[in-house]
Amino acid sequence: MRLLIMGPPGAGKGTQAKFIADHFSIPAISTGDIFRANVSQGTPLGVEAKRYMDAGEYVPDEVTNRMVSNRIVESDAEHGFLLDGYPRTLAQVEELDGMIKQTGHQLDAVVVLTVDSEEIVQRLLQRAEIEGRADDTEDVIRRRQEVYAEQTHPLIEVYKARGLVHEVDGLGEVDDVTKRIFASLSETSES
């Protein structure tokens, strides 16, 4: 299984990605997590990524693409993977197509979590306050949503045209969202 999970920042992709990946016994690969690990270890990649992340902007494509192409050839991803937070730009879609084609496989499905953007902003603001994340200011939170709407949301149409998209309502209890995802994924595998 080679899967993607998409949706705006704060839609709960990371939480759902783990459940889906466990179910299919594949690794959940989150580019945001890899960047954050590099930031906390102070690697050159982390130092470069941090300035973009702090501003709510995307890390340049060539940096991100290289990181993903190195990650998906690791042995745990041999039989598949779930990418969380990648691709986010059209250039990344094309790059991923090339990476997957090279291995002789194909993308099986794209799970899209739909949620109201304003609702998410309110949720993220609350979380930033509770967790004392002073760097998550309202401006940065709103900028992340804007960048998503401009650069990433259009990719859903690209994958819809390929017949890969499973749109799932991302609002509500975590368990309910997980059930909706599995119901949607099993519909196509049975048809």
Ligand code: AMP
């Ligand atoms: P996330 O945890 O997925 O929201 O990612 C956190 C941050 O990492 C994003 O706001 C971006 O700055 C950066 N990032 C993660 N994935 C990508 C990507 N595919 N392309 C560019 N930047 C990314």
